[in-house]
Amino acid sequence: MPNQTVDVKASLFVNEIPKWGEPYPNILNRQSVLACLTDYIVQVNYNGYKPDPRKVLAVRTSDRTASLRNAATPLRQEVYYFIEGEIFPEVGTTRLQDGQPPAKLAEILLERSYEQLYIWTAYDFTKGSPPGFRKPFDHPLIHKGSPSPNPEQKTRNHEVVTGTNPLFFHPDPVPRNVIGQDITPDVSADRILEYVSQLVRTDFRNALPEGDNPPIWGDPLIGIASADDLLFERFQDPEVVGPGHRLPYEWLPGARSVISVFLPFTEHISKNYTKEQRYSAIEFSSGKWNGSKFLNVVRRALIRFASQHGGLAIAPNIDPRYDSDEWRPFWSERHTAFAAGLGTFGLHQNFISEKGCLGRLCSVVTTLNIVPTKRIYSDIYGYCLYAFDGSCHACIERCPTGAVSDVGKIADRCETHGNKDHFKEWGYGSCGHCSTLIPCSREIPGKIRNTLQALL
Ligand code: SF4
Ligand code: SF4
Numbered sequence: 198m199p200n201q202t203v204d205v206k207a208s209l210f211v212n213e214i215p216k217w218g219e220p221y222p223n224i225l226n227r228q229s230v231l232a233c234l235t236d237y238i239v240q241v242n243y244n245g246y247k248p249d250p251r252k253v254l255a256v257r258t259s260d261r262t263a264s265l266r267n268a269a270t271p272l273r274q275e276v277y278y279f280i281e282g283e284i285f286p287e288v289g290t291t292r293l294q295d296g297q298p299p300a301k302l303a304e305i306l307l308e309r310s311y312e313q314l315y316i317w318t319a320y321d322f323t324k325g326s327p328p329g330f331r332k333p334f335d336h337p338l339i340h341k342g343s344p345s346p347n348p349e350q351k352t353r354n355h356e357v358v359t360g361t362n363p364l365f366f367h368p369d370p371v372p373r374n375v376i377g378q379d380i381t382p383d384v385s386a387d388r389i390l391e392y393v394s395q396l397v398r399t400d401f402r403n404a405l406p407e408g409d410n411p412p413i414w415g416d417p418l419i420g421i422a423s424a425d426d427l428l429f430e431r432f433q434d435p436e437v438v439g440p441g442h443r444l445p446y447e448w449l450p451g452a453r454s455v456i457s458v459f460l461p462f463t464e465h466i467s468k469n470y471t472k473e474q475r476y477s478a479i480e481f482s483s484g485k486w487n488g489s490k491f492l493n494v495v496r497r498a499l500i501r502f503a504s505q506h507g508g509l510a511i512a513p514n515i516d517p518r519y520d521s522d523e524w525r526p527f528w529s530e531r532h533t534a535f536a537a538g539l540g541t542f543g544l545h546q547n548f549i550s551e552k553g554c555l556g557r558l559c560s561v562v563t564t565l566n567i568v569p570t571k572r573i574y575s576d577i578y579g580y581c582l583y584a585f586d587g588s589c590h591a592c593i594e595r596c597p598t599g600a601v602s603d604v605g606k607i608a609d610r611c612e613t614h615g616n617k618d619h620f621k622e623w624g625y626g627s628c629g630h631c632s633t634l635i636p637c638s639r640e641i642p643g644k645i646r647n648t649l650q651a652l653l
Pocket of ligand 2: 595596597598599600601606610611612613628629630631632
């Protein structure tokens with residue numbers, strides 16, 4: 198366990214919700230939420246108490262006012278929250294006491310939940326925490342960087358494979374994690390996988406707003422890293438993420454594990470994407486944009502899951518302390534997934550999992566004790582054919598702007614959010630050529646998989 202300079206007892210007081218009153222230009226309209234809750238309470242208490250699990254609070258991005266709706270197809274630029282089960286998880290919360298006016302109960306409940314709604318909607322509407330909404334860490338940056346300069350570990354001790362470009366950045370190998378036999382887990386990784394899989398299969402927000410509303414995400418993968426894994430210190434090196442990458446216990450004092458989730462896009466999202474087209478299909482752009490909101494649903498669900506199992510959790514990417522230092526994030530989902538045994542990077546710098554690179558990642562840091570996932574790779578480009586034997590350049594050929602090259606990716610040339618001119622009439626845009634129709638789109642390339650299996 199690394200030396201922690203943070204008081205572990207403070208973990209009891211850690212809260213993902215910022216203090217109300219902090220400056221934020223577009224806060225959720227409180228009066229409209231109060232009106233919805235009052236209406237809901239009147240309806241479910243009429244003629245006996247019948248909580249209605251279909252009713253949602255729908256919040257519009259344009260003016261951040263809420264309305265009471267029946268659960269239906271999500272509209273574009275709107276966020277839904279189930280009133281029963283999600284905003285008020287305990288049964289009976291919305292039941293009126295004898296003689297209690299509905300508006301009074303609504304006020305009490307709003308007081309309890311408003312900050313949560315406020316942060317949920319704010320984060321669901323934005324790609325990251327906007328300026329003015331961020332909170333600093335309440336302690337100075339803990340910078341550790343690479344663990345003790347052991348020459349064995351600091352020097353690359355394996356040959357660069359024939360065929361790969363010597364200019365391509367080949368960092369030091371990464372040790373495989375050793376899983377102790379003495380862990381008494383609070384919950385198993387299988388249970389978490391089951392929980393997230395159920396959410397992905399049943400939550401109606403996992404749907405494209407267009408067409409027949411097909412699901413955006415398929416069955417997830419789950420990886421677990423120990424919060425003490427020395428890789429998190431290595432991520433602070435300038436050539437990895439940077440010194441601002443915070444350690445798990447800085448996000449959450451007493452952290453023991455990090456849960457990382459890979460969500461693959463369904464075939465609906467990528468099937469209309471052909472090699473000939475210059476710009477991405479609407480399904481892909483929409484899936485990428487609207488699917489990002491669902492990542493926050495998963496993050497919040499895992500926070501609730503941790504509390505149901507007697508622990509705490511924080512999702513760094515929706516935490517008010519999340520920020521970046523000159524584009525170097527305080528928490529990298531891809532690096533975290535690498536530590537959690539989910540996969541490696543590719544030449545295109547996307548993350549390649551067992552289900553390929555066509556997907557997205559999210560994670561939470563938790564106080565729960567969970568057995569880490571074994572890392573079967575030691576190279577950060579372990580699942581990429583270019584790094585393996587130089588036999589693939591597909592992502593270089595797919596990139597329409599020349600952003601992917603055989604020496605890495607040129608960020609300035611990347612149109613990841615879509616070509617500005619082409620997508621100016623759309624609500625959202627994307628590119629995605631470098632993750633579609635390539636050998637690592639949907640799997641670990643076969644040659645590498647066979648080699649790994651032979652090693653195991
Ligand atoms: S397309 Fe080929 S070179 Fe590019 S990341 Fe995938 S395996 Fe590597
Ligand atoms: S997102 Fe598009 S522009 Fe950016 S590297 Fe991939 S293919 Fe190239």
